[in-house]
Amino acid sequence: MKDVFVYPHIIEAEPAAGNKVKTLQKNISAEILLELNHRLTLIFGEELSGKTSLLKMLMVRFEKKNYIPLLLNGESISTVKSKQKLKDALGQQYELSTQTKYETMTGKRICLLDDFHLCKLNYEYKNRFVKELLNQFDFVILFSDSLLKFDDKIHAMFVGFKKYEILDLGYVKRDELIRNWCKLGVEEIISEKNLVDEVSTLTNHVNSIVRKNIVPSKPIFILSILQSLEISQANNHAISSYGYCYNFLISNIFERMKLKRGLIDSLINFITHLSFHIYKSGNRSISVEDYYVFKDGYEEKYLIPKNELDILLRSKILMDNGENVYFSHKYVFYFYVAKYIVSEDMSDKGLSDILQELCENLHTDKASNILIFLVHHTKKQSVIDEILLYVECIFDSVCEAKLCANETEFMKDILNHIPDLVIEQIDIDKERGVRLEVKDAINNIVDDQVEEEYERIGYSDIDENKFLSEINKAMKAVELIGQILKSRHGSLKINQLKDLAESAYSVGLRFLSFYLKAVDVFENEIKSFIKGIILNDADVDKDKISQKAKEFYLYLCYGLTKSLLTKISFSTGHSEIVSILDEISDESSDSAAIRLINLMTKLEFTHQLPKKYIKSLKMEFSKNCIATRILNEMVVQYLYLYYVDYKDIDWINKVLGIPIKPQIMIQFDRQTKLLQKNP
Structure with missing residues (x-):
């Protein structure tokens, strides 16, 4: 699908020992490969990372440049001896019967070799083969599975190459990908406003489903x-709308295997x-030996094909990994754990016990994600009640x-240290891009190894710091309830949706209250700690350290x-429940926090200026400078x-008193005059 193709980001690959450094590198668009800055380039990529799609797009672009690319498969x-392979490829791609004719064609000759990791040659002859390609072509670009990047011999073979x-x-x-998707079939007629609105809506859905790499x-x-979001909008499903998306992803895996329906049902069970079984062990994997012990027990109750492991590995x-068997992706593991918990095999007592265990460990990714998948699988009110009951305890x-004004009194001096708001002329697409780049930069330095360690050791060793786990529980609770609201709003009653939203607001704002009281009580200690950090900066004026610490x-x-x-x-908002959230806001007129949350929801999920x-709000916050500033921002x-x-823009200027920069004011005056001439 060239219409939706995007060049992925790439980074320079280092040997295994230097692999952790990659998070500090700047992302580079793979489009740089078109510049042919290096005679030999080796591209690593995980399965389904888009290696072959990138290769084919490069081939198309090279042909448009009047270069002469040739595609080979490792x-x-x-x-x-590469001559016969080259001859076969030439016959297929250029209808040339001899290599001599290819060599006489004018233009840069480029070899694009896919699946280099599947090449059957040993190291010595791989090296010879690559040198032979360099003799035959001006440029060589090899694509390989990412596992090969951990092979020191491969790195040694390509010393000096990119x-x-x-x-x-x-x-x-x-x-970029979602934008291309939204433009399919309407690129020439869709307005910039409608495109941004549609991209924003789909992005919120996609991010809610992908979350923290639950889906790659x-x-x-x-x-x-x-694709699944489009389908789910037109159908009613037993599972939630997001649950349908996850199910769709898994179904696609089996469909690519072209398995019969009966076999698929057997494998799913x-x-x-x-x-x-793996979940109850407290791990994410099972030893090969234990796998077969489990299978023996399973076969006493159910039918299963003898080659089930081969099918599941190929799919x-x-x-x-030779020692353990594990689920390839987190979302598959969580999806089926949750499916089992709400199945007929689980008693009511068993369900209650599992829910209690999961809620108690809500601060871990494993427990919070299984709970999220639980609500995708079931409409049982008992599940939601158990979750809400536990959230009330956080x-x-x-x-x-x-x-309110007296609650934020201690931080009002911040207004003396931040610039006054001014409405400036902004390129919206560029501004959105900059913000996305910042999010990527933050995401690149987040270390997922801590969570992986948590999952490896299970739950028992994570409770050393109750304070941190309580904070994490509060945030996970907001996300969990948000997932229920977003994916179950069409099947839950209005009063249920209201209870859920109020619970999410409450736990989030209880944490905020705890935080603000803590930083107020420990203000001097925090400032002293900050001063200690600033003292290590040689460029800071020592006389201004106290002021900098306060800021x-x-x-x-x-x-x-x-x-x-x-x-x-962002966690709880959805365009379909705005009226319910409005009702909560109206009933909480004394809470500037809830009123501001509702404003953000209206802006982000309706794409209209309320x-x-x-x-x-402007009138309500007349004596609340912090709430007013947040409103304006x-x-x-x-x-x-x-x-x-x-x-x-003119209305905002007049009502909120936010000044407009001169260049925008000039444009506004011109626009006004045009409207007066053409009413």
């Missing part, structure tokens, strides 16, 4: 999610029981933060407050990320 290379690794799609590339952010997965549902001794402290308070309001809004609501951020009419 799996077919079994001898260092090596890259294909990355999963980050926020920038994901946005690879092109084929993102496209499958987009087997992996459902296997996933729960990449399961993986085998920071239960703390009242919700309302962000940082205030940024810490204000920044987290605003970020948490945004987090709650003028009446904004005007009301939310509105200005909306202006920078979505297309807004000049009349709306």
